[in-house]
Amino acid sequence: MEEAAGTEASFCLQKVTITDDSEDDYQHEEALQSALSSEKSVSEVPETVDDFLCNFLVRLGMSRTLDCFQTEWYELIERGVFTAQDAGLVPTVYTRNQQLETENMHLKKDLENYKLAAKLKTHYASYEPVLKQLTEKYQSTLRQKMLTSLERDRAVGQVTGLQATLQNLESGRSIQIPVTKAGHECERKKGLEGPTQKALKEARQQKIRDAESSSYDPVKDPMKKTSKRYSKDSEFPVDNQVKPYLACAKEYTQPLKSGVYRLSNTLKAHDLAVSCLALHPRKNIVATGSDDHFWKMWAFPNGNIIMTGEGHTDWLSGCCFHPSGTRLVTSSGDTTVRIWDLSKGKCILTLGGHAHAVWDCSWHSCGDFVASASMDSTCKIWDVNSERCQHTLHGHKDSVNSIEFLPFSNTALTSSADKTLSLWDARMGLCAHTLHGHLHSCNHATFNMKGDTIASCDSCGVLKLWDVRKLGPVASIEAGPHPANQVVFEPSDSLGDIDIPGMCPHTDITGRAVALASDDGTVKVVQLKSGQLSSLAGHEGEVHGVISDHKAEHLLSGGADGTVRLWTREPACR
Numbered sequence: 299m300e301e302a303a304g305t306e307a308s309f310c311l312q313k314v315t316i317t318d319d320s321e322d323d324y325q326h327e328e329a330l331q332s333a334l335s336s337e338k339s340v341s342e343v344p345e346t347v348d349d350f351l352c353n354f355l356v357r358l359g360m361s362r363t364l365d366c367f368q369t370e371w372y373e374l375i376e377r378g379v380f381t382a383q384d385a386g387l388v389p390t391v392y393t394r395n396q397q398l399e400t401e402n403m404h405l406k407k408d409l410e411n412y413k414l415a416a417k418l419k420t421h422y423a424s425y426e427p428v429l430k431q432l433t434e435k436y437q438s439t440l441r442q443k444m445l446t447s448l449e450r451d452r453a454v455g456q457v458t459g460l461q462a463t464l465q466n467l468e469s470g471r472s473i474q475i476p477v478t479k480a481g482h483e484c485e486r487k488k489g490l491e492g493p494t495q496k497a498l499k500e501a502r503q504q505k506i507r508d509a510e511s512s513s514y515d516p517v518k519d520p521m522k523k524t525s526k527r528y529s530k531d532s533e534f535p536v537d538n539q540v541k542p543y544l545a546c547a548k549e550y551t552q553p554l555k556s557g558v559y560r561l562s563n564t565l566k567a568h569d570l571a572v573s574c575l576a577l578h579p580r581k582n583i584v585a586t587g588s589d590d591h592f593w594k595m596w597a598f599p600n601g602n603i604i605m606t607g608e609g610h611t612d613w614l615s616g617c618c619f620h621p622s623g624t625r626l627v628t629s630s631g632d633t634t635v636r637i638w639d640l641s642k643g644k645c646i647l648t649l650g651g652h653a654h655a656v657w658d659c660s661w662h663s664c665g666d667f668v669a670s671a672s673m674d675s676t677c678k679i680w681d682v683n684s685e686r687c688q689h690t691l692h693g694h695k696d697s698v699n700s701i702e703f704l705p706f707s708n709t710a711l712t713s714s715a716d717k718t719l720s721l722w723d724a725r726m727g728l729c730a731h732t733l734h735g736h737l738h739s740c741n742h743a744t745f746n747m748k749g750d751t752i753a754s755c756d757s758c759g760v761l762k763l764w765d766v767r768k769l770g771p772v773a774s775i776e777a778g779p780h781p782a783n784q785v786v787f788e789p790s791d792s793l794g795d796i797d798i799p800g801m802c803p804h805t806d807i808t809g810r811a812v813a814l815a816s817d818d819g820t821v822k823v824v825q826l827k828s829g830q831l832s833s834l835a836g837h838e839g840e841v842h843g844v845i846s847d848h849k850a851e852h853l854l855s856g857g858a859d860g861t862v863r864l865w866t867r868e869p870a871c872r
Contacts, residue, residue, distance in 0.1 A: 350388040354396075437603055441643075444583075444595070444604045448624055448641050455622075532666035532683045534708050534725045559823070559853065561836050562866040565601040567594060572856030575843040576617040576626070582847065584854055585626055586862055587614030593628055595640075598847075598854065599864055607638055609645045616658040616700075621665050629656035635670045637682060649680050651687050658700045660710075667724065669710055671701035677712055679724050689727025693720060700742045704749050711752065713740035719754055719764070733764055735771045746787045753812050755782035761814060761824060777831060780818040784843045787812055788850045813853055815841040821855045821865065836863050 348371055355364040374380060568588035576585040583604065587593045593614055595604040612631035619626055625646075626638045635656055637647040654673035661668055667688070668680040677691035677698055696715035703710050703724070710722040717740060719733040736756045743754035745766075752764040759778025762771050788811040814822040817840045820833040839858030846853055853865040 347385040558868040559865045563864040565862045567862045568860045571858040587617045589613040629659040631655040671698035673697040693729045713743035715739040742784045753785045755785045757781040782814045784815040815844040
């Protein structure tokens with residue numbers, strides 16, 4: 299029995315020594331010293347030989363050998379062959395070796411896990427081309443869906459026009475049929491023109507020839523303004539049209555209240571700052587322009603991309619949909635204005651003539667004219683049918699930062715860095731009135747839906763409301779000190795009597811709230827009835843633009859962080 303116990307102990311010690319010698323990872327002295335120095339928390343009390351052997355056998359799972367060893371060990375001690383003190387202590391190198399072996403096992407397990415993760419990553423990378431291809435197909439399908447919808451709307455309009463023309467020819471009456479134009483290319487061929495349209499065209503051309511042949515005497519008529527006319531020039535509509543949007547606005551009369559907005563979606567639209575936003579006239583589609591020279595079309599609230607446009611050589615500053623929704627106009631720092639056919643997905647007309655960057659652009663409600671505002675202190679009225687500039691508006695003393703047509707009117711509104719707003723007669727290219735009141739550069743100005751009130755904002759964050767009929771300010775609201783970059787009315791019906799400090803009593807304003815895009819990274823909402831100001835924080839940087847959807851259910855804002863954020867109005871408690 300004694301011989302067996304000695305043999306077992308010798309076997310165990312030899313095995314431990316072999317394990318120590320077989321570890322190739324710890325043959326280097328420097329690695330061993332580093333490992334020893336990192337484990338300062340290990341107990342300095344050495345382990346006895348019997349404990350060491352018992353622990354060793356437990357780790358190896360040799361339970362029968364362990365029972366045999368313990369029996370023989372304690373029998374030898376009881377018989378007095380040797381004592382526990384005679385066995386001595388195990389050298390610390392063996393204890394340390396066991397600790398390092400345990401650590402090595404854990405490291406091997408980690409290594410296996412890392413290998414598995416690398417294998418999964420490689421496996422995922424093999425699917426990336428397929429995922430990218432599927433994403434491109436999905437975006438292409440969405441684009442085709444949008445283009446199909448646009449073509450359908452155009453076809454419906456053409457069919458309606460042809461049916462009316464046929465009915466007119468059958469009845470023998472001369473009824474002028476309005477035709478919605480969508481750009482500088484004529485959609486109808488000459489062979490499809492009816493007798494009424496042909497007679498009107500000939501009469502218009504004869505009128506132009508008579509005007510060109512008439513003599514001009516500057517002494518008798520010094521106020522008469524001459525300009526060469528072309529056969530393709532468009533004519534401005536009569537300035538007494540009914541605004542059809544007002545009837546729709548009466549359906550959305552629920553007031554906006556502070557604290558009812560929540561951020562419902564964040565869309566990473568561009569790599570660089572989003573500089574402008576435009577809302578489709580009939581659909582939940584928004585166009586965005588960016589400093590990255592691209593414009594994009596998105597569906598909201600889901601945020602699906604529909605189309606991307608490339609062609610400008612510098613940052614985009616403004617964009618606006620054609621009244622029919624089939625075309626888009628963009629302005630840029632490259633001094634040009636471009637018109638894009640959305641059904642073709644390409645630029646069909648480039649208008650150049652400004653000396654410096656173009657800050658803003660706007661469509662006329664008839665769809666035949668585009669207005670642009672430039673850093674060169676001028677504005678231009680472009681005829682998209684004749685593809686030329688009809689008028690250049692002179693009068694501002696500094697950069698013109700925004701321009702907008704009054705809906706269904708020939709009046710244009712501009713804001714300028716010379717601290718003024720101006721109202722222009724687009725037919726003659728003359729300034730009708732200039733509004734003074736801002737103490738700082740005016741960054742943006744807009745009409746409400748009814749057209750009798752103007753909202754403007756400046757580089758000190760001041761919001762002003764103007765009565766178009768009285769041609770004077772009716773309210774001034776401090777929303778600074780950070781600059782306000784854009785202002786927009788909520789599309790709703792008449793507010794009735796409002797009571798804001800500094801506002802004339804019984805002033806009728808269309809739009810219950812005004813939203814401001816601010817340089818402090820927030821969208822500020824001003825309740826016109828109470829004058830209450832609330833802020834919607836979320837952008838990481840300046841907010842460059844803000845628009846409201848047709849039903850006043852959402853606000854969309856674009857900022858310097860390249861994102862478009864959708865703010866949804868919570869239902870108001872009744």
